[in-house]
Amino acid sequence: MTVAVRGRALVDAASWHAPTGAITALVGPNGAGKSTMLRAIAGVLPERARRGGAVLLDGAALAGPGALPPRERARRVALVEQTADAVPQLTAREAVRLGRTPHHRMLGFSLGDERLVEAALADAGAAGLADRPLGELSGGELQRVHVARALAQQPRLLLLDEPTNHLDVAWQLELLQLVRRLAADRPVVMTVHDLALAATHADRVVLVDRGRVVAEGVPDAVLTPERIRAVYGVEAEIDAAPGGVAIRYRRMEP
Ligand SMILES: Nc1ncnc2c1ncn2[C@@H]1O[C@H](COP(=O)(O)OP(=O)(O)OP(=O)(O)O)[C@@H](O)[C@H]1O
Secondary structure, eight states, X not given: OEEEETTEEEEOXXXXXXXXXXXXXXXXXXXXXXXXXXXXXXXOOOTTOEEESOEEETTEEEESTTOOOHHHHHHHEEEEOTTOOOOTTSBHHHHHHGGGGGGOOSSOOOHHHHHHHHHHHHHTTOGGGTTSBGGGOOHHHHHHHHHHHHHHTOOSEEEEESTTTTOOHHHXXXXXXXXXXXXXXXXXEEEOSOHHHHHHHOSEEEEEETTEEEEEESXXXXXXXXXXXXXXXXXXXXXXXXTEEEEEEEEOOO
C-alpha cells in the first residue's frame, strides 16, 4: 500500500502479510508510518490522504479497487487507536455497545448483542467499569474499554495501535494473553515501541522505516543489532532470557 498527503508518501509501497493464528507486531521509529498503515487498513484515513495499492482480508479487498462497502469493512475490521475518541458522558457499557453497531440491521440491539457486550467487557478486564462514565476513567481503564469495544465487534481482523500504552505491567500481561487467545482464529496486528515485548510476544515482526518495510519475519530474524542500529541509530544487545527477550540499548559512539 501507499499513502500520500500533499504529495508526501507516509507509506511508500509497503507490502506485508499478517497470517491468522499469529500476532504480528509492527515496529519502527516515531513517524515511520505504522499508525497510518493501520488506519489505511481500517479505512479511517482523512479524505485528503491519497492511497494506492490493495489490502486483502480473506480474499476480499478492504481498500483499493473493488473494496468492500464501509459498513461491511467495519464488521470485519476493528481498530483500537492510541487516541480513540471517548465521549466523556458515555458509560463504558454504552461505549462497548457501539462495537455492535456495524452488525445491526433494522431490529437494533438484541439479547445476543447484550451478551456479547458483557462478555467483551469481562474479557478485556472492564466488567467492573461497565457503569462508569468514560470521562472518569484512567488512561489504562479507558484502554481496556476500547479493547472491549473492539472485541464486541467480533472482527475478522484486529488492529491494535500501541495497545500496551497506559497499562501497568500486570495489565500488559493480561492484554497480551487476551491478544494471544484472539489471534488463534484471526490475524492480530499491533504496533509496539518496546522491541523486547515484540520479540517476546509476537510471532512475526514487520520493521518499518520512513514508510517502507525494512524486514519482515520471525522476531529473531528481523530484530538484529545491525538492523536496530541502521533503523533507530542505537546499539542494542539482545539476550534470549527465560520467558522472553531482553534488550539493552546504548547510544552510538560519535
Ligand atoms: N493526517 C495526516 N496528515 C499529514 N501527515 C500525517 C498525517 N498523519 C500522519 N502524518 C505523518 O505521517 C508520518 C507517519 O505517521 P504515523 O503516525 O503513521 O507514524 P508512526 O510510525 O505510527 O509513529 P509513532 O511511533 O510516533 O506513533 C509522520 O511523519 C506524520 O507526521
